[in-house]
Amino acid sequence: MTVLTSQAAMTAGDAGHPLDPELREGRIPHIWCPGCGIGSVMQAFLEAVDTFQLERNRLAVVSGIGCTGRVAGYLKADSFHTTHGRPIPFATGLKLARPELHVNVLSGDGDLAAIGGNHLIHAARRNIDLNVVCINNFNYGMTGGQVGPTTPLGAKTTTSPFGCHEHPFNLVDLVASCGAVYVARWLSMDVRRLRRSIEESFSKTGFTFIEVLAPCPVNFGRRNQLDEAAQGRMLVERSEIRNGADTREVAIPDEGPIVCGKFVDHERPSYLQLLEGLRARLQEHST
Amino acid sequence: MKRRLLTGNGAAAWAARLAGVDYVPAFPITPQTEIIESLANWIDRGEMPGRLVTLESEHSMLTAAGAAAATGVRVFSATSSQGLLYAMEMLYTVSGWRAPFVLVNVSRGLSSPITLEPDHNDILAARDSGFLQIHCATCQEVLDSVLLAYRLGEDNRVRLPVLVNMDGFYLSFTREPVEVPEAEAVAAFLPSFQAGEIRFRASAPESQAVAVLGGGPYSYFRYETHLAARIAIQVYDELADVFEQSFGRRHAAVECYRCEDADYLFVMIGSFATKARAAVDSLREAGWSIGLLRPRLFRPFPEAQVRRLLAGRRAVAVIDQNLSFGAGGVLYAELAAALYGEKAAPPVLASFVGGLGGRDIPPEEFYEIARLIRDAAERGETPPPRLLYTEAELRETRKLQAIAKVERAGLGAKS
Numbered sequence: 001m002t003v004l005t006s007q008a009a010m011t012a013g014d015a016g017h018p019l020d021p022e023l024r025e026g027r028i029p030h031i032w033c034p035g036c037g038i039g040s041v042m043q044a045f046l047e048a049v050d051t052f053q054l055e056r057n058r059l060a061v062v063s064g065i066g067c068t069g070r071v072a073g074y075l076k077a078d079s080f081h082t083t084h085g086r087p088i089p090f091a092t093g094l095k096l097a098r099p100e101l102h103v104n105v106l107s108g109d110g111d112l113a114a115i116g117g118n119h120l121i122h123a124a125r126r127n128i129d130l131n132v133v134c135i136n137n138f139n140y141g142m143t144g145g146q147v148g149p150t151t152p153l154g155a156k157t158t159t160s161p162f163g164c165h166e167h168p169f170n171l172v173d174l175v176a177s178c179g180a181v182y183v184a185r186w187l188s189m190d191v192r193r194l195r196r197s198i199e200e201s202f203s204k205t206g207f208t209f210i211e212v213l214a215p216c217p218v219n220f221g222r223r224n225q226l227d228e229a230a231q232g233r234m235l236v237e238r239s240e241i242r243n244g245a246d247t248r249e250v251a252i253p254d255e256g257p258i259v260c261g262k263f264v265d266h267e268r269p270s271y272l273q274l275l276e277g278l279r280a281r282l283q284e285h286s287t
Numbered sequence: 288m289k290r291r292l293l294t295g296n297g298a299a300a301w302a303a304r305l306a307g308v309d310y311v312p313a314f315p316i317t318p319q320t321e322i323i324e325s326l327a328n329w330i331d332r333g334e335m336p337g338r339l340v341t342l343e344s345e346h347s348m349l350t351a352a353g354a355a356a357a358t359g360v361r362v363f364s365a366t367s368s369q370g371l372l373y374a375m376e377m378l379y380t381v382s383g384w385r386a387p388f389v390l391v392n393v394s395r396g397l398s399s400p401i402t403l404e405p406d407h408n409d410i411l412a413a414r415d416s417g418f419l420q421i422h423c424a425t426c427q428e429v430l431d432s433v434l435l436a437y438r439l440g441e442d443n444r445v446r447l448p449v450l451v452n453m454d455g456f457y458l459s460f461t462r463e464p465v466e467v468p469e470a471e472a473v474a475a476f477l478p479s480f481q482a483g484e485i486r487f488r489a490s491a492p493e494s495q496a497v498a499v500l501g502g503g504p505y506s507y508f509r510y511e512t513h514l515a516a517r518i519a520i521q522v523y524d525e526l527a528d529v530f531e532q533s534f535g536r537r538h539a540a541v542e543c544y545r546c547e548d549a550d551y552l553f554v555m556i557g558s559f560a561t562k563a564r565a566a567v568d569s570l571r572e573a574g575w576s577i578g579l580l581r582p583r584l585f586r587p588f589p590e591a592q593v594r595r596l597l598a599g600r601r602a603v604a605v606i607d608q609n610l611s612f613g614a615g616g617v618l619y620a621e622l623a624a625a626l627y628g629e630k631a632a633p634p635v636l637a638s639f640v641g642g643l644g645g646r647d648i649p650p651e652e653f654y655e656i657a658r659l660i661r662d663a664a665e666r667g668e669t670p671p672p673r674l675l676y677t678e679a680e681l682r683e684t685r686k687l688q689a690i691a692k693v694e695r696a697g698l699g700a701k702s
Contacts, residue, residue, distance in 0.1 A: 026694070076694075146324070159315070
């Protein structure tokens with residue numbers, strides 16, 4: 001599986017994981033439960049950073065609060081663990097103040113789509129140069145598994161013990177409709193496609209959004225007859241790759257195929273490009 | 288009446304259940320989440336009437352709570368720390384609507400840096416919001432205070448929302464035996480909400496709340512809210528009597544522990560005051576004339592009672608579990624303001640700050656504080672404010688900083 005070309009791969013001894021040098025070892029062991037999908041997404045992200053040969057002194061990783069929020073603390077990178085819902089405004093400030101940085105947001109569905117939902121849609125609308133990876137585990141995992149904006153209808157959580165009676169978001173459609181230039185959805189188990197997709201998103205100019213569906217066996221799965229490996233297996237069995245599918249038709253259904261793939265990949269002037277354009281025009285005008 | 292082993296969160300949930308709340312807007316946050324989980328479970332099971340909805344943030348949650356209360360139904364909600372701060376805009380707004388409801392805050396230190404453990408900077412940030420504030424030290428008090436808070440806020444002379452505060456972890460996750468009163472007894476103490484003028488009638492609107500006011504009428508409504516909060520001191524005292532008659536437990540606005548004859552006093556709010564209480568017992572055994580004053584009601588601030596209870600003491604140590612950067616302890620400033628110009632004010636009022644982010648205040652520190660204020664009283668001069676921190680703690684922090692420095696150097700080398 002190794003695609004590493006950097007020192008990271010070469011220095012890893014038999015005892016360690018090849019990615020150990022990329023992590024703040026003092027923070028390990030991590031807090032994620034057995035069977036959680038976040039770790040593989042973090043690995044895919046690190047591999048993408050490596051294969052894309054992203055310079056470390058340009059790499060910034062921002063996350064919010066929640067299980068995925070912990071990613072920022074584990075990576076040996078310039079990383080920021082913001083308050084709940086605020087990674088996108090934080091990343092926006094970072095990107096506009098230091099446009100040379102490659103700013104990534106890795107956060108959860110609860111953080112990005114509930115309390116931070118407003119920021120998500122406006123960042124996509126502005127097409128601000130950020131790469132967002134949203135790990136969707138269908139509930140608020142860190143606080144123990146409460147109903148959230150992606151919880152499927154009928155799913156049990158600690159605050160919907162007899163089934164959720166709210167409609168969930170179709171996140172990829174939400175973000176695509178707001179104007180993101182790159183929108184994809186993968187399973188956390190599909191690490192190869194996920195890594196390639198993250199890598200591809202790095203090459204885009206503008207707002208990119210990758211939703212990663214991740215099992216949460218302990219807080220979500222256990223309450224929905226999907227404990228241990230069952231939720232992961234269910235996701236794998238139901239997933240179907242349809243690149244270029246219309247995002248309006250890929251809401252995660254109660255039954256039947258869960259559509260993954262790259263849905264949007266087009267060009268649209270980014271916030272920074274428009275700003276530069278405006279500046280250039282004004283400059284021209286004044287001289 | 289049933290005795291149950293309940294956490295502070297459990298006690299808050301039981302109080303909301305017994306109060307027969309109609310509506311619970313909710314949003315999870317550690318260490319409060321157990322409250323809304325318990326209520327969600329009871330409501331979905333049909334054991335409790337009412338509706339619960341998990342909103343997308345505390346800001347929406349407070350907005351929904353205020354709106355529902357303004358229609359004349361009984362509303363409950365709970366939050367903590369950053370959540371309370373995120374809702375802050377609406378705290379100020381809904382108190383002006385004069386629609387009473389109860390919001391439980393489970394105290395947790397604020398960012399940055401991030402912590403999960405308690406101190407009072409979150410709740411004290413709501414000090415001037417128009418919400419009344421009751422601070423609890425035990426799980427029993429949490430349950431009782433929520434019931435009291437509904438009576439207090441819904442009283443015709445008051446009509447304000449009320450915050451009931453407990454410390455995260457120390458109360459929220461600690462089980463204590465709690466007397467859970469029978470539903471009938473609660474119904475007798477706390478009848479259903481008599482909304483009176485507070486009602487929403489789509490067919491017959493009485494006013495249009497769309498005015499943007501100039502200073503004159505604006506000040507009028509702000510003063511009205513202030514005066515209602517002031518009246519709440521007297522209303523609280525009346526209710527504490529009624530509560531005692533109903534349930535046999537007294538929750539005075541200001542709790543006084545072994546302070547009748549005390550020359551020296553600790554003053555603290557919240558559950559850490561139970562540590563001060565234990566220290567008072569030990570010091571009493573060693574021959575000290577010392578006691579503890581614990582304001583439960585913080586807004587409105589019962590300064591007349593505080594003045595009376597502090598009068599004639601030789602020295603008083605105020606231990607703040609909060610920090611107003613650049614000023615010091617908030618409770619200390621409030622007490623100093625209350626005592627200024629009082630003839631019988633204690634000559635020494637000393638300030639200590641500790642317990643931030645759940646940092647323990649061990650017995651030895653209370654003993655040291657007692658010694659400091661005794662010596663100060665003898666010398667006749669007030670010692671400068673102290674931040675409670677040990678050399679061992681400083682060494683630990685320095686170690687962490689050294690590790691961080693090495694880590695940073697490593698990162699720099701990679702780039």
